[in-house]
Amino acid sequence: MKNLLNFFLKYNYWFLFVLLEAISFTLLFRFNSYQGSAFFTSANWVTGAVYDMADNVTGYFHLRTINEELVQKNVELELQLESIRKALTEATEDSSGIERIKQEALAGYDLFKANVVNNSVTHADNYITLDKGEADGIRSEMGVVTGSGVVGIVYLTSRHYSIVIPVLNSKSSISCKIKRSDYFGFLKWDGGSSEFAFIKDMPRHSLFSLGDTIVTSGHSAVFPSGIPVGTVDNIADSYDGLSYLLRVKLFTDFARLNDVRVIAQKGQEEQLELEKQLVKTTK
Amino acid sequence: MLTYLQRIEWFIGLVLLQVLVLNHVHIDGYATPFFFIYFILKYNAVVSRNVLLVWAFLLGLSVDVFSNTPGVNAAAATVLAFMREPILRLVTIRDSAEDFEPSIKTMGFSPFFRYILLCTFLFCIILLVIDTFSFFNLPVLLLKILTDASITMVCILCAEAIRRKK
Structure with missing residues (x-):
């Protein structure tokens, strides 16, 4: 009995090791099969806060690209607006504008x-x-x-x-x-x-x-x-x-x-x- | 030797470095450095295995929580902590009672290199095998292990070089 106890005491780290590994694998398998373990993912508030802060910093690095994209988009929209405006002018001159003048005149x-x-x-x-x-x-x-x-x-x-x-x-x-x-x-x-x-x-x-x-x-x-x-x-x-x-x-x-x-x-x-x-x- | 407060600072610093920067480093999906094991590798040689196991588990779990891989890093880090003492004994011919912090200065370059080589590969093999959980695509897995371990070793050696200069 004493020998057994000594054995356990001497190799207690084995038990700790097995325990920790068991916890790890439990987490691993539970996460894959069970969505409720959100606590151990980036969904909990500590990790969320850290990623928020990190995003606040790294967000600035993308601003240049985002800016370029926005300018590009702006130019596209400007061109579109111009063509639509032209089409509108043509349309109103051709029919609806004249129609309107006529309706006013015919009252x-x-x-x-x-x-x-x-x-x-x-x-x-x-x-x-x-x-x-x-x-x-x-x-x-x-x-x-x-x-x-x-x-x-x-x-x-x-x-x-x-x-x-x-x-x-x-x-x-x-x-x-x-x-x-x-x-x-x-x-x-x-x-x-x-x-x-x-x-x-x-x-x-x-x-x-x-x-x-x-x-x-x-x-x-x-x-x-x-x-x-x-x-x-x-x-x-x-x-x-x-x-x-x-x-x-x-x-x-x-x-x-x-x-x-x-x-x-x-x-x-x-x-x-x-x-x-x-x-x-x-x- | 580091105080507990310093250890906690190192712990937090390494976890943040890993999850915010190094986890996003890769070349076409390969060569991601797992630098956070530096914490385990640099722990005093005569520390109780139990203490190191708990530290390693918490370290791995912290990284896991941020990377949405619960258990993967924790399991690998725990194995590394468990195997560190035998590996250390294998590469050094020192008296195991002597306390030292593993480094080039205290161990010499060749033993230290072998030490981190074995540890890094052990960690990467376990981590990636658990992560992949299959040997279906063996060449890819082996390449991943090789590249990840290599870049991790490069990082560790760089850190060693920087810290030695100070």
Whole structure:
């Protein structure tokens, strides 16, 4: 018995060794099979705090790379923004902006929906036929517009059809103004391209520049003020040299006209009657 | 000879060095230095085995806790502490009663080199075998043992050289 005790005492470190190894392997196997032993992992608060502190220090070493990445990202986003902004400008100029101008201009007017059943752009005097007539409330001298801008003026009406004198007709003369400065003139067309018309008598002192938007002036009883017509495409002297000749790029694409609106101005007849009286009295 | 306070300072310092720096050192997954065993290697020669075993176990466990490998380093360090005395006796022809801190100065370069060579390889073999827990990819395992032990030895020799100059 004493020998056994001596043996144990002499080799007690063996037991400690075996014990410690047993603990180690218990930890090892428990960790692999059992997730609850979070205490012996980096999930406990001491190790967490130490790693936090270390991260506070080492975090600075990555700042340079992070900075470079951010600059790179910034440049990319800047480019993207630029292209999106450009697209937005184009989009608003093309449709929604004009649409908005038109909606503002058309407040207080009646609109009749009509379809183009006959159309031409190649003659010197073009006419458009609509599938709506007197039965639908269309009268002559009413304005005709489309989604993008001015089309023309109703000339003749039958019971179910009407004929329109579009801008692309030598008889057409629509009172227009420069939207920015309100100087006005008459929109004429003298053959040639269906994309361009002319304003012949823009005063010398009027203010405008290339690209300015031309809208209807509202001076005639036909169109309300502010219906988009086109943009100033070219500036030249008129034939008599007393005024400017503006070439206007029309918003309306007459070559593929289909869906149009006829504008009926409330009180149009009253205005016309008054103007007739004026003519009579001056005679 | 170090006081207990100094030992604790060494202990904490080596654990932090290991978990914050050296554990992240590797070349394509190989050659990670396990410098913290320096604590065990430098312990006085005549220390009681039990004391050294407990120190080694706690040291290994501390490193384990930080590296999410509970038991691996603890087991290997405990084995190293257990085997240190026989290895020390093997490489030196000294009287075992004499107390000294293992170093080049006290042992001579060749015995000291053999001492750390045996200890480091023993530690790395046990550590990596437990860690891998298979001999499936034996060449990789052997290469890992070789590189890890080599870089650990380089670290220990560097530390020795720096401390001798002081």
